[in-house]
Amino acid sequence: MDKYRLVVNPYDIERWVNDMANQGWHLKKFTWIRFTFERGEPGSYIYRHDELERFGTSYEDEYLEFLNSSGIEQVDRSGHFVFFRKSANDGPFELYSDKKNKISKLSQKISVLLSLILLNLVLAVIGLSGIFSAQAIDWIKLSMNITNILVVVLFSIPLLKLMHVRHKLKKDLDLYTD
Incomplete structure (x- = not known):
């Protein structure tokens, strides 16, 4: 399956x-x-x-x-x-990965997602700013810009979740290293 x-x-x-x-x-x-x-x-x-x-x-x-x-x-x-x-x-098992390594990997994922979100947001804003100034609406451009906005919304949710996980790991790291 x-x-x-x-x-x-x-x-x-x-x-x-x-x-x-x-x-x-x-x-x-x-x-x-x-x-x-x-x-x-x-x-x-x-x-x-x-x-x-x-x-x-x-x-x-x-x-x-x-x-x-x-x-x-x-x-x-x-x-x-x-x-x-x-x-x-x-019984249960864990693979050893230190918190700094986990934080680093999450930070890389956050950077990629953030770059993707910002790129789509900029493209959507630029595209939408010119679409309504014309007399006739270009429906293809409008649908592409709406798709960019959907990408921003859809990838913002996992971005926030990853940032939350990274924040918890950083908090634990600070708690146990002090």
Whole structure:
């Protein structure tokens, strides 16, 4: 079964994949938008994600070998985003990623989303400012500008969620490092 979700907030995606596993749908493959699940025993796996900066580095193989020796299986990888799973019978597991690294990754995502939002906002404002000065409305240009505004609105929601997650991580970081 294929499901489609845009990978913006990795923590929401991880929660969703674990909810699917609890319903008996186990992740088999994924890309940045398409997730393929296969039917299995409900709740038999726990899934975690990692964003490997180690991609292509010499110690990446050692890291993956260490995880494998710990009973953690790599499910699939899309770019630097990787999903792992472990049998739920072994109990919960966490992948170690320090808060500074998580904050850095979230900041990169926030920058990309913010750039996309600002670009679409500028294009929409410029486009709309000239559309109504003409005697006849160009419906194609108007629809393109409305699409730009929709992109701004739709991507603002995940942007705010990512900023909230980053703020919580920064708060925890400050709390535990002082």
